[in-house]
Every structure is written in C-alpha cells, then in structure tokens.
Amino acid sequence: xxxxxxxxxxxxxxxxxxxxxxxxxxxxxxxxxxxxxxxxxxxxxxxxxxxxxxxxxxxxxxxxxxxxxxxxxxxxxxxxxxxxxxxxxxxxxxxxxxxxxxxxxxxxxxxxxxxxxxxxxxxxxxxxxxxxxxxxxxxxxxxxxxxxxxxxxxxxxxxxxxxxxxxxxxxxxxxxxxxxxxxxxxxxxxxxxxxxxxxxxxxxxxxxxxxxxxxxxxxxxxxxxxxxxxxxxxxxxxxxxxxxxxxxxxxxxxxxxxxxxxxxxxxxxxxxxxxxxx
Amino acid sequence: xxxxxxxxxxxxxxxxxxxxxxxxxxxxxxxxxxxxxxxxxxxxxxxxxxxxxxxxxxxxxxxxxxxxxxxxxxxxxxxxxxxxxxxxxxxxxxxxxxxxxxxxxxxxxxxxxxxxxxxxxxxxxxxxxxxxxxxxxxxxxxxxxxxxxxxxxxxxxxxxxxxxxxxxxxxxxxxxxxxxxxxxxxxxxxxxxxxxxxxxxxxxxxxxxxxxxxxxxxx
Numbered sequence: 001x002x003x004x005x006x007x008x009x010x011x012x013x014x015x016x017x018x019x020x021x022x023x024x025x026x027x028x029x030x031x032x033x034x035x036x037x038x039x040x041x042x043x044x045x046x047x048x049x050x051x052x053x054x055x056x057x058x059x060x061x062x063x064x065x066x067x068x069x070x071x072x073x074x075x076x077x078x079x080x081x082x083x084x085x086x087x088x089x090x091x092x093x094x095x096x097x098x099x100x101x102x103x104x105x106x107x108x109x110x111x112x113x114x115x116x117x118x119x120x121x122x123x124x125x126x127x128x129x130x131x132x133x134x135x136x137x138x139x140x141x142x143x144x145x146x147x148x149x150x151x152x153x154x155x156x157x158x159x160x161x162x163x164x165x166x167x168x169x170x171x172x173x174x175x176x177x178x179x180x181x182x183x184x185x186x187x188x189x190x191x192x193x194x195x196x197x198x199x200x201x202x203x204x205x206x207x208x209x210x211x212x213x214x215x216x217x218x219x220x221x222x223x224x225x226x227x228x229x230x231x232x233x234x235x236x237x238x239x240x241x242x243x244x245x246x247x248x249x250x251x252x253x254x255x256x257x258x259x260x261x262x263x264x265x266x267x268x269x270x271x272x273x274x275x276x277x278x
Numbered sequence: 279x280x281x282x283x284x285x286x287x288x289x290x291x292x293x294x295x296x297x298x299x300x301x302x303x304x305x306x307x308x309x310x311x312x313x314x315x316x317x318x319x320x321x322x323x324x325x326x327x328x329x330x331x332x333x334x335x336x337x338x339x340x341x342x343x344x345x346x347x348x349x350x351x352x353x354x355x356x357x358x359x360x361x362x363x364x365x366x367x368x369x370x371x372x373x374x375x376x377x378x379x380x381x382x383x384x385x386x387x388x389x390x391x392x393x394x395x396x397x398x399x400x401x402x403x404x405x406x407x408x409x410x411x412x413x414x415x416x417x418x419x420x421x422x423x424x425x426x427x428x429x430x431x432x433x434x435x436x437x438x439x440x441x442x443x444x445x446x447x448x449x450x451x452x453x454x455x456x457x458x459x460x461x462x463x464x465x466x467x468x469x470x471x472x473x474x475x476x477x478x479x480x481x482x483x484x485x486x487x488x489x490x491x492x493x494x495x496x497x
Contacts (some may be wrong), residue, residue: 060449076355182465207467
C-alpha cells in the first residue's frame with residue numbers, strides 16, 4: 001500500500017462521506033444482515049462477486065447471529081436478512097417486519113466433541129439422546145448463548161430432552177459462552193467439550209485440534225436458510241428494489257448454482273433448495 | 279491459507295490502508311479540536327472550567343464498547359441521526375475513534391501547557407497577546423509534550439476494536455480494519471493468520487509513532 005493511497009483513502013473517509021453525509025455511501029449497495037455461519041463458512045464471499053458482476057450491486061455483509069440480524073433489520077439498519085431460525089423468522093414476519101420469505105439453501109447441524117467421547121454419543125444418530133447422554137455424564141458442553149439460529153436449535157433440542165442444562169449444569173459442565181460459532185468451536189476445542197455446529201462452519205474451521213464430528217443425520221438437525229425482505233408497510237425500505245433483486249438472484253438458477261458449487265475440501269457445504277422439494 | 283500469502287493480497291492492503299486512514303483521520307480531528315481546547319483550559323478562567331477538566335480526565339477511561347453502542351443508537355436509521363445514513367460506514371468509525379481520542383489529547387495537552395503558562399503567561403499578557411495567540415504560543419512552546427499527547431490519541435484509535443466493530447459492522451472490503459479482522463480470524467479458528475495480522479498491526483503502530491517522534495525531534 002502506497003502512502004499516496006492511504007492519503008487518498010483518508011480524504012475519502014474524512015471529506016467525501018462527511019461532506020456528503022446525507023447521501024448513501026455508494027449508489028448501488030445494499031446491507032445484508034446475515035449469520036456468522038454463512039459468512040464464516042466462506043459461502044457469501046464465494047457467491048457475491050458473481051451477483052455484483054451481473055448487476056453492479058455491492059452487497060455489504062453484516063455477519064451477526066440470527067437474533068441480532070433480525071433486530072438490526074427491525075431497526076431499519078439493513079436492507080434484507082439471510083438467516084436460519086424458523087421460529088424467530090415467523091415472529092419477525094408476524095410482527096409485520098418481514099415479507100416474502102424464501103428458502104434458498106439448507107445444510108445440517110452436527111454434534112462435535114472430543115475424540116475420547118466421554119458421554120459415548122458417537123454410536124447414535126439421535127441428537128436428543130446424545131444431549132441426554134452428555135447431561136447425564138456431566139461432560140463439558142459449550143453453548144453459543146447468543147440467540148443465533150444455532151443457539152435456538154440447541155435450545156429446541158434441550159427442550160425435547162426435558163432437561164434444563166443451565167439449571168443443572170450452569171457454571172459447571174454447561175458453558176454458555178455468548179459468542180459466535182467460531183468462538184464456540186475454539187472454546188470447545190480448548191475445553192475438550194461437546195458443542196453443536198452447523199456443518200459449513202465446522203468444515204471450514206481451522207482450529208479443530210482434538211475435536212471430531214460425533215452425531216449427524218438426525219432430521220431434527222436440518223438447517224434451512226431463508227432470505228426475507230423488509231415490509232414496506234412498516235419500514236422506509238429506500239433500497240427495496242435492489243434488495244429484492246438480490247433475493248430473486250439467490251433463488252434464480254444462477255444463484256442456486258453458485259450456492260451449490262461452493263465446496264470446502266471437496267465437500268458441498270450448502271444444498272440449494274429454492275426449487276427442490278423441501 | 280498460507281499466512282504470508284494472505285498478508286500479500288489486495289484485500290489485506292485495503293484492510294491496512296483503511297485502518298490507517300480511519301485512525302489518522304480520527305487523530306487529526308481529535309488533535310485539531312483537543313489541543314487548542316486543552317490549552318484553553320489551562321489559560322482561560324471561566325465558570326465550569328474545573329468541571330470540564332474533571333470531565334476530560336474522567337473520559338480518559340471511556341469504555342469503547344459503550345461509546346460504540348451509544349453512537350450506534352444515535353446513528354441507526356431509526357435513531358435521531360439516522361437521516362445521515364452513517365451507520366456501517368468508515369465515517370461512523372472515524373466519529374467513534376474521534377470521541378475516544380479527544381479526551382486523551384485535551385487532558386495531556388492541558389497538563390503540558392500548564393507549566394509554560396505559569397512561566398510565560400505574565401509576559402504574554404504584558405505583550406498584549408490575545409487568547410488565541412497565547413494558545414498558539416503555548417502549544418508551540420510545549421510542542422514535544424503535545425506530540426506525545428497526539429501520539430497517545432493515535433495509539434488509542436489504531437488499537438481500538440469495540441466501538442468500530444459496533445458502528446462499522448466489520449464489512450469485508452468496506453469497514454473491515456485490522457483489529458476487527460483479527461477478531462474475525464480468531465473466531466474462524468485461523469489463529470496463525472490472526473497472529474500475523476496482530477504482528478503487522480503492532481509493527482505499523484510502532485513505525486507511525488517512531489516516525490512522528492523522530493520528525494518532531496528534528497524540527
């Protein structure tokens with residue numbers, strides 16, 4: 001980076017945007033509030049250049065948890081959302097904040113844990129039974145605790161076990177870290193703990209250490225991703241046309257193909273589902 | 279990805295450039311506002327002066343994450359300054375860092391100018407110097423300490439992460455800077471790359487501070 005470039009950037013940062021602050025930062029850009037799982041897994045970085053090339057629209061991605069992403073959009077600070085928590089999405093739409101929900105892809109959640117597997121969950125495909133075993137063995141378990149889509153799924157599974165992990169294990173084996181998926185995997189790795197991850201983040205995560213995938217294939221671990229537009233009746237939506245164009249592109253054959261071809265270590269992370277039976 | 283290869287990409291160059299641009303901008307604004315204010319607090323006598331000095335000192339420990347959150351609420355499109363459309367832009371990051379650096383520069387400049395004011399204040403008054411001229415003279419006399427004050431302000435801005443993460447959003451290629459990239463890479467488990475970024479950040483911080491120091495020692 002040349003010094004000249006830095007001064008150029010400085011003048012842009014200081015003057016252009018401050019002086020013309022009333023104008024949006026770039027004429028053709030939208031803000032997508034999304035989840036850490038689609039950003040940390042590298043999916044968006046893979047598919048967005050194709051969309052920008054085709055339409056000239058830049059997509060600025062906020063990688064938040066599903067809960068935070070929906071809250072950001074509800075405050076008008078994003079133009080559309082891409083999230084994965086069916087219950088929270090229904091509430092968002094019922095509250096009049098969102099419209100036109102469309103499923104764009106799915107992958108699945110998995111239970112990961114230390115190779116030594118102290119709760120002996122590796123033999124099962126039943127996620128609820130696995131959580132029960134972890135609780136009864138009082139084996140360390142890392143919870144996201146951040147109201148993300150993954151956190152919501154984890155709590156749904158615990159409700160099915162009829163165990164309240166925060167009550168029975170809070171402060172001891174049940175460790176609520178209040179962080180993103182990567183932070184939870186880092187913590188689980190460091191503490192030899194179990195945790196629930198989406199497959200995409202898990203596959204692209206670099207610091208696995210002694211962690212390994214132990215439970216997969218339970219239908220209750222299905223993880224659908226939906227795109228939702230803001231409701232013009234409740235929000236100003238100055239960029240609805242651009243946001244809608246992006247949503248349409250995600251479900252179009254081009255967008256679906258771009259999602260489907262994204263692979264990490266030869267493994268497909270997201271399965272396009274806009275046209276497939278759900 | 280190989281750490282060294284990653285550090286050579288255009289994406290990384292943008293991250294470093296934006297870090298410097300945002301921090302330099304914020305430090306510049308904070309210096310232009312803070313240094314004269316600090317000097318004025320030393321030489322002017324007015325009601326509430328002691329309270330202002332106390333506040334500037336108290337704000338030295340302003341928690342960045344709280345500044346970021348307060349600014350977020352103000353700049354949110356549904357907040358009082360929402361019409362400016364500044365949230366999640368580099369400008370919002372400059373504002374946040376300016377708020378953090380200004381009290382540091384005010385307080386340290388105030389301290390630096392107090393003593394020369396006691397030594398030369400009477401002479402300046404006899405000369406009939408106006409207040410603004412006195413402020414300029416005192417800043418020139420105490421320039422070494424003022425440079426230290428500005429460098430302390432720069433140190434705060436370049437190393438800060440809590441506020442810029444909240445108001446910038448860490449958007450790739452747009453508002454991602456070195457500190458927020460380190461947080462992201464750590465969360466992705468790419469600890470080596472995060473550490474590499476951290477070393478580059480420390481290096482840049484040292485180079486900037488050292489060059490400013492040497493330039494001013496010479497002048």
